[in-house]
Amino acid sequence: MTRVLDPQLKHALAERIRFYNELGIYDFYRREHSEAAEPLTLSVPQIQPEQREPMTPRAKAAVAIPADGDLFEVAKPESRATNPAQALRLIREDLGDCTRCRLHKQGRKQIVFGVGNPKTDLMFIGEAPGADEDQQGEPFVGRAGQLLNNMIKAMGIQREDVYIANIIKCRPPGNRTPERDECETCSPFLMRQIAVIQPKVIVALGAVAAKTLLAINAPMAELRGQWYDFRGTKLAVTYHPAFLLRDPRQKKEAWKDLQMVMKELGMPVPAKSAE
Numbered sequence: 001m002t003r004v005l006d007p008q009l010k011h012a013l014a015e016r017i018r019f020y021n022e023l024g025i026y027d028f029y030r031r032e033h034s035e036a037a038e039p040l041t042l043s044v045p046q047i048q049p050e051q052r053e054p055m056t057p058r059a060k061a062a063v064a065i066p067a068d069g070d071l072f073e074v075a076k077p078e079s080r081a082t083n084p085a086q087a088l089r090l091i092r093e094d095l096g097d098c099t100r101c102r103l104h105k106q107g108r109k110q111i112v113f114g115v116g117n118p119k120t121d122l123m124f125i126g127e128a129p130g131a132d133e134d135q136q137g138e139p140f141v142g143r144a145g146q147l148l149n150n151m152i153k154a155m156g157i158q159r160e161d162v163y164i165a166n167i168i169k170c171r172p173p174g175n176r177t178p179e180r181d182e183c184e185t186c187s188p189f190l191m192r193q194i195a196v197i198q199p200k201v202i203v204a205l206g207a208v209a210a211k212t213l214l215a216i217n218a219p220m221a222e223l224r225g226q227w228y229d230f231r232g233t234k235l236a237v238t239y240h241p242a243f244l245l246r247d248p249r250q251k252k253e254a255w256k257d258l259q260m261v262m263k264e265l266g267m268p269v270p271a272k273s274a275e
């Protein structure tokens with residue numbers, strides 16, 4: 001039997017969901033409720049109508065309560081898209097001129113969303129944009145990007161055949177390592193990109209990408225060389241191209257990782273190595 005929520009509680013929950021939607025968070029998980037447990041209470045500050053910011057059409061649609069009364073059935077904007085390219089555009093629109101974390105105040109020029117084939121089987125995920133990426137608005141376009149392009153070509157495909165993104169979409173000041181809260185704030189949009197693209201294989205480039213996606217705190221030597229299940233998609237870990245520029249001796253190891261990926265995708269493995 002459908003449980004009828006008190007109107008005041010329903011309004012409070014809608015306001016809370018609206019808040020999360022504006023952060024780009026749409027997935028919710030409901031814990032089973034025990035009859036013996038204490039009644040649910042939710043404290044929400046009282047906001048006068050004249051003080052409340054007007055809801056955007058996107059937010060209104062997100063918190064609309066379905067006919068069956070289930071408040072947690074929240075539709076993402078991309079759910080109405082007819083193809084992956086359109087869905088990615090809707091996610092980008094939802095992201096907007098993001099001010100959800102401190103990075104928008106720390107010198108970023110623009111958001112670096114992602115680029116590539118929205119119907120690809122192969123997705124590369126790096127750490128964060130650098131200076132060149134921040135300037136051009138596209139991931140991996142600097143020296144590290146040139147090396148990644150060469151790695152992709154060595155696999156027998158082109159950059160345009162894959163999709164490339166980062167854990168976070170704004171450049172950290174001085175190219176520092178992203179903070180945990182920055183990754184947690186930005187990653188829901190990446191998760192939505194992955195859900196739309198549905199690649200067969202994800203390659204995590206570097207320790208930050210690997211540890212964020214897998215929630216594993218381990219050295220690269222332990223993370224590499226094996227397959228992980230990431231929400232039903234196979235995920236492999238290899239070195240970040242920027243690291244390979246600093247230590248070219250590890251290029252052979254990175255090539256082994258890419259060969260593992262190629263075999264999984266049924267791609268012919270060239271005899272040459274990535275340079």
